[in-house]
Amino acid sequence: MDAREFGGPLAWKDRAREALGTARRRLGDLLRPLPAEVLSTQHSPLMSPPIWDVAHLANYEEQWLLRSLGEPGLVGAETDRMYDAIRNPRASRSTLPLLGVAETFAYAEQVRARALRHLDGLDEEALVQTGALLEGGFVYGMVAQHEQQHVETLIATLQLVSSTALPPLPGALPRPDRGSLSREVRVRGGAFRMGTDAPWAYDNERPQHGVDVPEFFIDRFPVSNEDFLAFIDDGGYRRQELWHPAGWAFREAERLEHPLFWRRSAQGWERRRFALWEALPGAEPVCHVSWYEADAYARWAARRLPTEAEWEKAAASAPDGTVRRYPWGDTPPDLSRANLWPLGGHPASVGAFPAGASAWGAEQLVGDVWEWTASDFGPYPGFRAFPYPEYSAVFFGPEYKILRGGSWAVAPDAIRNTFRNWDYPIRRQIFAGFRCARDA
Ligand SMILES: [Fe+2]
Secondary structure: OOHHHHOOOOOOHHHHHHHHHHHHHHHHHHHOOOOHHHHHOOOOOOOOOHHHHHHHHHHHHHHHHHHHHOOOOOOOHHHHHHOOOOOOOHHHHHHOOOOOHHHHHHHHHHHHHHHHHHHHHOOHHHHHHHHHHHHHHHHHHHHHHHHHHHHHHHHHHHHHOOOOOOOOOOOOOOOOOOOOOOOEEEEOOEEEEEOOOOOOOOHHHOOOEEEEEOOEEEEOOOOEHHHHHHHHHOOOOOOHHHOOHHHHHHHHHHOOOOOOOEEEEOOEEEEEEOOEEEEOOOOOEOOOOOHHHHHHHHHHOOOEOOOHHHHHHHHHEOOOOOEOOEOOEOOOOOOOOOOOOOOOOOOOOOOOOHHHOOOOOOOOOOOOOEEEEEEEEOOOOOOOOOOOOOOOHHHOEEEEEEEEOOOOOOOHHHOOOOOOEEEOOOOOOOOEEOOOEEEO
16 A cells, blocks of 8 residues: 555645544543642653653654654754653653653643644645655654554553542443353464555554464453453462463562452452452453463463464454455444443453454454464564664564554554554553464
8 A cells, every 4th residue: 555545645634633633632631630740750660750751752743743854843852862762761761850740741732733834834845855754644643653552551550550540431331241152263274464564554564475374263352351260260370380481480579379450359359440449350351461471371271372473364364365454344443343442441341342353253353452472573574664773673582572452542543453562571561461372
């Protein structure tokens, strides 16, 4: 695909404006109700103070939608350095002389106003001069998705703050009973086209390329809390033989006995959702488990995690050889197909979205919880770093595992079948669960 997908060399301008506006509205909706103290505090060494995220978003936007497009910047090298994610590990960000709450939001607004003015003035001459960054509106899609991704990071930060209630969310999630369905689906062997060349895709999703995947079975739904409890009750956290050696060492060091944000009370298992402790909902996908816990569960169940090629094939391919942008087809996500931000504020029960099934019958691949896969983060054949190596290339290697599908806290603009997320296998504060697979 190329710029013509949007119907003309500048026809993407409306879409760019809309994507930036949606991202900013969601950021404001999330942060506006919060006291200044919550915004400026570092709540965990795993996360930034929320105002760091906001100023970082503004600084990133300044670099990509102003300076790289020939506009003057607003701040100097020192501020750039302070809000550079690579230079400043998260644990160190509260020690920086950060902008205050009001200054941070003012900075973000100034950058946005200038970026929109520049976008309004773009003409075909600018396209010729700037080249690839503007092709199909790429750089605007990149900045809008970046902002949406930080909204999810901020939601994860708020989940770590046990005193903060997330503002009520509008949706009521369906609670179906579809227990009579087989728990797994079969995906036929053969080649499929993995990855994408769509205009707003990231460099690590490109290029689309053929991959041969032998026949396999994959779970119809993500592993539920109830499923995971059976693993706990069967001594799963005490049986070293089920664990990857590094995972066992991690379990021992952290004394892990259950997923993060769970506790056992006199009433039974509970989980904390923002400021609220509630009875563990058995039918929801398990969330806040590390890759090591997912891997141990799969071994206990005599199954395994799917590779990312299997995951994407189950989500994107169809028996007739076509590929889809979302599991159900090319239509953007809506409330009947996937639980994405801002719908429910937590994962939906398994079976809640039959209309979101893939061609092979797998459900809830998009939304609810990110799904750990067996695969390390690496480049596709023909990968080219764009527009900067710090987006993906510097993270390639065996220390990161791939997650797919997005969580309930991901915005529709920031997820598709080909989207690749990555994190350390010990990470638990992210909205991550998994499903299992097995060879046919
Ligand atoms: Fe970022």
